[in-house]
Amino acid sequence: MYDVPPRHTRELIAATALAIADAEGIEAVTMRRIATELDAGTMTLYHYVKSKNDLMALMQDAIMAEQLMPAEQLPGDWRAALTAIAYRTRAMFQRHPWAVAGLQAGGGGDAGGPHALRHFEQSLAAVATTGLPAADRLDLIAMIDDYVAGFVLKSEQEPGLESVPPEAAPAVTDYFDRHLATGEYPHIEALLGEGDRWTALKRAFAGYSPDERFARGLQRLLDGVERYIATAAEQPATGGRSRRPPRRPK
Amino acid sequence: MYDVPPRHTRELIAATALAIADAEGIEAVTMRRIATELDAGTMTLYHYVKSKNDLMALMQDAIMAEQLMPAEQLPGDWRAALTAIAYRTRAMFQRHPWAVAGLQAGGGGDAGGPHALRHFEQSLAAVATTGLPAADRLDLIAMIDDYVAGFVLKSEQEPGLESVPPEAAPAVTDYFDRHLATGEYPHIEALLGEGDRWTALKRAFAGYSPDERFARGLQRLLDGVERYIATAAEQPATGGRSRRPPRRPK
DNA sequence: GGTCCTTTCGTACAACGTACGAGGGATCGT
DNA sequence: ACGATCCCTCGTACGTTGTACGAAAGGACC
Numbered sequence: 001m002y003d004v005p006p007r008h009t010r011e012l013i014a015a016t017a018l019a020i021a022d023a024e025g026i027e028a029v030t031m032r033r034i035a036t037e038l039d040a041g042t043m044t045l046y047h048y049v050k051s052k053n054d055l056m057a058l059m060q061d062a063i064m065a066e067q068l069m070p071a072e073q074l075p076g077d078w079r080a081a082l083t084a085i086a087y088r089t090r091a092m093f094q095r096h097p098w099a100v101a102g103l104q105a106g107g108g109g110d111a112g113g114p115h116a117l118r119h120f121e122q123s124l125a126a127v128a129t130t131g132l133p134a135a136d137r138l139d140l141i142a143m144i145d146d147y148v149a150g151f152v153l154k155s156e157q158e159p160g161l162e163s164v165p166p167e168a169a170p171a172v173t174d175y176f177d178r179h180l181a182t183g184e185y186p187h188i189e190a191l192l193g194e195g196d197r198w199t200a201l202k203r204a205f206a207g208y209s210p211d212e213r214f215a216r217g218l219q220r221l222l223d224g225v226e227r228y229i230a231t232a233a234e235q236p237a238t239g240g241r242s243r244r245p246p247r248r249p250k
Numbered sequence: 251m252y253d254v255p256p257r258h259t260r261e262l263i264a265a266t267a268l269a270i271a272d273a274e275g276i277e278a279v280t281m282r283r284i285a286t287e288l289d290a291g292t293m294t295l296y297h298y299v300k301s302k303n304d305l306m307a308l309m310q311d312a313i314m315a316e317q318l319m320p321a322e323q324l325p326g327d328w329r330a331a332l333t334a335i336a337y338r339t340r341a342m343f344q345r346h347p348w349a350v351a352g353l354q355a356g357g358g359g360d361a362g363g364p365h366a367l368r369h370f371e372q373s374l375a376a377v378a379t380t381g382l383p384a385a386d387r388l389d390l391i392a393m394i395d396d397y398v399a400g401f402v403l404k405s406e407q408e409p410g411l412e413s414v415p416p417e418a419a420p421a422v423t424d425y426f427d428r429h430l431a432t433g434e435y436p437h438i439e440a441l442l443g444e445g446d447r448w449t450a451l452k453r454a455f456a457g458y459s460p461d462e463r464f465a466r467g468l469q470r471l472l473d474g475v476e477r478y479i480a481t482a483a484e485q486p487a488t489g490g491r492s493r494r495p496p497r498r499p500k
Numbered sequence: 501g502g503t504c505c506t507t508t509c510g511t512a513c514a515a516c517g518t519a520c521g522a523g524g525g526a527t528c529g530t
Numbered sequence: 531a532c533g534a535t536c537c538c539t540c541g542t543a544c545g546t547t548g549t550a551c552g553a554a555a556g557g558a559c560c
Contacts, residue, residue, distance in 0.1 A: 013485075021319060055274055070336055085480075097354075100354065100403075101351045101354055103403055103404055104347075104350065104351055104406050108271065114429065117429055117435065117438070118434075118435075119435075120438065121434070121435045121437050121438050124438060124440075124441060125437050126439035128437065134454065135458075138454070138455075138458070139463060139466055139467070142404070142463065142467070143466075143467040143470060143471075145397060145400070145404060145472075146397060146400035146401045146403075146404050146405075146467060147397050147467075148401050149399075149400035149404050150395070150396035150398065150399035150400025150401065150403065150478065151294065151396045152395055153350075153353055153354055153396075153399050153400065153403060154353055154392070154395060154396050154399050155396075158356050179364065179367055184368075184371070185367065185368075185371045185373075187371050187374035187375050187378065188367070188371050188462055190374075191374060191384055202386065204388070205388075208385075208388070213389060213392065216389055217389070217392070217393040217396060217397075219474070220393060220471055220474035220475050220478055221397075221467075221470055221471050221474055222474065223392075223473070223474035223477050223478065224469070224470035224471055224472065224473035224474035225470050226476070227470075227473050227474070227475075227477065228470055228473065
């Protein structure tokens, strides 16, 4: 070894990038900026990191540490365990919104980073008590992950009606008026009801707290899974893979 | 009006950008490229479009036309209708993967483009027969949209095990071996079982068709909704907003 | 002391979004 | 007929980005 000891590490670089992203948004994360923060030349980073994408993958995996439950806190009941994991996952994405879009090009391959592997392990532990066959367990894990990712992704799109500056309110109501006037939106009209559009909008979307909405969607999904587990236990012959389980007689 | 007839339109510009995105990926969509395609100067575009973000919003809304069902094809049954819409939505995102990430900064405000409004109207029509109160219908619509968005977002991350080039296989198995050797992943080990890692991986993820996985997740979610509708009908006093409906006795 | 290899980083380039402002024409008022 | 007025066009230029390239520094080995 003709070593000269490295002055940096991949982990430190990723941590620095993360700090910038959290403080000023992902768009503030540039190679030059990171280097400045580390008192290094820009190109020095490229000795630790193959490209900016490589760095982003590191950041993504670093984030995932927050997704992991302390092992002893993971409930034994599969439903409670999955719920806890889902809440943690959402909290993680809320702290680092840029990570949601990063999922698309993210992990790649199949394994992802080490923390992704741990998350997978923990998810497997959570569904261990379902009694389902392996394939169904993987299904279940993916379902929850999908729902959470989708929720976070879309909930950023709707900053809520309150954040609309008052001077922009006329523009919004005008927009609705113009389209609703065509009469092609009967259901939206029915939803908003009579009278002033602005108050109607506020009324329609009142109490639309993201936290509770998240919880409700998760419950519906898990209710469906519970039902599936029940029917799969009754008729294990189909391998629990029936395209659509028979409806409960009403 | 001192008119000189415009040579372009916002719609045409958006359509051109869309064509490029579909053919060569979203990263090929640059202002210069669009202008070249239209035999126009680059800056000409800025007379029709405030910024590239503005253009992206136009593209996003143009896409959403594909999301809409032909009105007469929308099933009367709410479950069938929501399922049909979900499938269409997924198909749309599959054709235009870049649109998924675009949801994050997308619509903004609350209304989105005109097509988004139509999608909302159609979704309202779909849930009209549920008998749920308005707030619950909005919930339901959002749930489906969230699940679909999340599924598409995450399913791009996993191009499947088949796409791993054979020469990269050792790297993958090495990666797993190294981590599993620590013994900290008992559930993953159990999942993969004994023997060769590569075939074990292939076995574990065999038959993991995205299409069926999508269908299954959607069914679980809708099963949960069905159950919710049933319990909400029984005890309308709670407004159908109980944090967790009582479990079905087993 | 020369050789070698790791680590550092200054310079440079291509590509991007877009600000600015000059020009071209068709239409209007006179 | 003619200048004023306006919409539209687009060449030029700037700042910012990721990163390719290659030179330099410096401790470890022979």
